[in-house]
Amino acid sequence: MYVLILDDDELMGDLLETVVASACPGARIQVFAQLQPALLSWEKQPADLVIADWNLPDGSGLDLVRSVRKTGGDIPVLMISGRTDRDSILAAAHLGINGYVSKPFQVDVLHQKLTELVSASTIHGKGSGTLDEKMEAACNSAIQLPGQIDTAEVLSLMEKRDELDAIALAQQWKREPGLSAKLLDVANSASFRRSGTSVKTPREAISVIGVWMALNQALALSLDIAGKLSCPRLAERARLEQEQAVRVAESAGALARKVGDNPAVYYTAGLLSRAGELAALKVLQNHCDQIGELLEVEQIDSAITCWAEKLGNQIKVQWRLPLDLRELIGAVYVLSRTNVSRSKLVMRTAALLAAEQAESPECRTLLRRLGIEHKDTEKSDARPQP
Numbered sequence: 001m002y003v004l005i006l007d008d009d010e011l012m013g014d015l016l017e018t019v020v021a022s023a024c025p026g027a028r029i030q031v032f033a034q035l036q037p038a039l040l041s042w043e044k045q046p047a048d049l050v051i052a053d054w055n056l057p058d059g060s061g062l063d064l065v066r067s068v069r070k071t072g073g074d075i076p077v078l079m080i081s082g083r084t085d086r087d088s089i090l091a092a093a094h095l096g097i098n099g100y101v102s103k104p105f106q107v108d109v110l111h112q113k114l115t116e117l118v119s120a121s122t123i124h125g126k127g128s129g130t131l132d133e134k135m136e137a138a139c140n141s142a143i144q145l146p147g148q149i150d151t152a153e154v155l156s157l158m159e160k161r162d163e164l165d166a167i168a169l170a171q172q173w174k175r176e177p178g179l180s181a182k183l184l185d186v187a188n189s190a191s192f193r194r195s196g197t198s199v200k201t202p203r204e205a206i207s208v209i210g211v212w213m214a215l216n217q218a219l220a221l222s223l224d225i226a227g228k229l230s231c232p233r234l235a236e237r238a239r240l241e242q243e244q245a246v247r248v249a250e251s252a253g254a255l256a257r258k259v260g261d262n263p264a265v266y267y268t269a270g271l272l273s274r275a276g277e278l279a280a281l282k283v284l285q286n287h288c289d290q291i292g293e294l295l296e297v298e299q300i301d302s303a304i305t306c307w308a309e310k311l312g313n314q315i316k317v318q319w320r321l322p323l324d325l326r327e328l329i330g331a332v333y334v335l336s337r338t339n340v341s342r343s344k345l346v347m348r349t350a351a352l353l354a355a356e357q358a359e360s361p362e363c364r365t366l367l368r369r370l371g372i373e374h375k376d377t378e379k380s381d382a383r384p385q386p
Contacts, residue, residue: 001027001118004047006038006064007080008056011209012103014186015216016051016080019107021142022224023114024049025286026134029142035059039067046072049118054081054088065095076117080105107219108151131287135307138283139314145178145278146229146238146285149222158215166206169214173202175246177271177278182217183209184268185319198322201264229285231294237304238281244354245274248332252350258372259342269328269347270354272321276312280304283311309333335366345370 003020007013013031020029027049032038035056042050042064050068052061061079068075079092082103089100099113129137157164157172173179180202187205188198199205206214229235249270253263280303288295295303316326324343331344332351345366352363367373 001049002045002047003027003029003049003051004038004041005029005031005051006033006035006056006061007031007051007053008033009053010189011186011213012053012080014189015107015213015220017142018144018182018217018220019110019223020049020051020114021144022220023111024118025224025282026138026141026143028137028140033057035061035063038064042067046075048075049114050075050077052077052079054079054083054092062092062095065092065097069096078113078117107216108155108223111220111223131284131303132306134287135280135283135303135311138279139311142318143279143282143311143315144221144224145181145275146282147176147178147221147224148228149173149176149179149218151219151222154215154219154222158219161211161215164211164215166203166211166214169206169211170201170203173218174267175242175271177242177245177275179218179221180268180271181275181315181319181321182221183214184321184325186213186217188320188322198325200322200325201268203264229281231285231288233295233297233300234281234285234288237300238278241274241277241281245271247354248273248347248350251353252347255346255350255353255370255372259346259370261343261346265325266328266343266346266350269325270332270350272316272325273329273332273351275315275329276308276310277304279311279315280307283307342370 001024003024005013005016005020007016010033013033017029017031020027030041032041035058038052046068050064052064054061061081065077065079068077073096076098077096078099078101079097080101080103081088081092083089084102092100098117101110101113157169183202183205184199187208199208229238249267252266252270256263256266284295284300284303316329328343328347331347335344335348349363349366349370352358352360352366357363
C-alpha cells in the first residue's frame with residue numbers, strides 16, 4: 001500500500017506519517033511539503049490513500065484533490081486543515097473527499113478515521129506474498145517497532161502535559177526502543193539540522209520537538225495494534241529481545257561512566273541495538289495475521305537470522321540516526337581488532353557483559369584496553385539515565 005501525505009509543516013508531516021504507519025502496517029509512505037512535487041508524484045504513481053493539507057507555500061491541497069479525482073475516483077482522500085469555517089468544509093466536500101479533519105487534531109480520532117477509510121483487505125495486502133517478499137518490502141516501508149506503550153497511560157500524561165518536561169518524559173520512556181527511535185527520527189528531520197548538530201538521545205529529542213509533539217508521537221505508536229504482538233511466541237521473543245537491549249544499554253552506560261564519558265548516548269545505542277530483531281518480529285506478526293497460522297520457533301529463528309541485520313541497517317537510515325550513533329549500535333555486534341575507538345570498545349564490551357560473557361577472552365581483552373579491572377564490572381551501583 002502506498003500513502004501520499006502533503007503537509008508543509010514538517011513536524012505535522014512526521015506525526016501524520018506515524019499515525020498512518022500505525023493504522024496501515026507495512027505501508028510505504030511518502031511525505032511532501034509542497035504541492036508541485038506531490039502532483040508529479042501522483043502522476044508518476046497514484047497512491048492508495050491521499051492525505052492533504054489545504055494551505056501550502058505553492059498552492060492549495062485542493063489542487064491535489066482535483067488531480068486525484070480525475071484519475072482515481074475511488075481513492076480515499078482525507079483533508080487536514082486549520083480551516084474550520086463552513087464554506088471551506090463545503091468546498092472540500094464538493095470535490096468528493098472522504099473526510100475532513102481540523103487542526104489541531106486528536107491522534108486517536110484520526111487513527112480511527114483512517115482505519116474506517118481503508119479496508120482491512122487493502123491494509124494487509126490480502127495476505128499475498130511470501131515471508132521473504134514481505135521482509136524485503138519492509139526494508140522500504142514505514143515500519144514501526146513493536147512496543148508496550150499503553151494508550152491510557154499516554155492519555156493520562158497528556159492531561160498533565162503542562163507539568164512535564166523532557167527529563168521526566170525521557171525517564172518515563174527509557175525502556176521503549178521503538179518510541180526512542182521515532183523521537184530521534186522526528187528531531188533529526190531536516191528542519192532541525194540547521195545548527196549542524198545531530199540529536200542523539202531521547203531527552204534531547206523531546207527538548208527539540210516539544211512535549212506536546214512527543215506525547216502525540218507516543219499516542220500514535222500506542223495505537224499500533226499490529227505492533228503489540230498477538231502471537232505468544234513472537235511476543236515472548238520480543239520481550240527477550242527488549243530485555244537484552246536494556247541490559248546492553250545499562251552495561252554501556254555503566255562502562256561509559258567508568259571511562260569518564262557521558263552515558264546518555266551509550267544508553268541510547270544499547271537500547272536501539274535490537275531494532276532489526278524487533279522489526280523482523282513485527283513483520284512476522286503481520287505475516288501470521290495474513291496467513292492465519294502460527295509460526296514454529298525454528299521459523300522465527302530463521303527469519304530473524306536472515307533479516308534482522310538488513311532490516312536494522314535499513315531502518316536506522318530511515319530513522320535518520322546520526323552516523324556515529326549507528327556506528328555505536330553496529331559495534332554491539334562486531335568490532336575490528338584494529339579498532340581503537342574507545343566508544344566502540346565500550347559498546348562491544350557492554351554487549352558481551354549483557355550476554356554474560358564476562359569471562360570470555362574477548363571481553364577480558366576489551367576490558368584491559370579500556371583500563372577497567374574485571375572485578376569492577378561485577379557490580380554497578382548506579383544505572384545511567386537516558
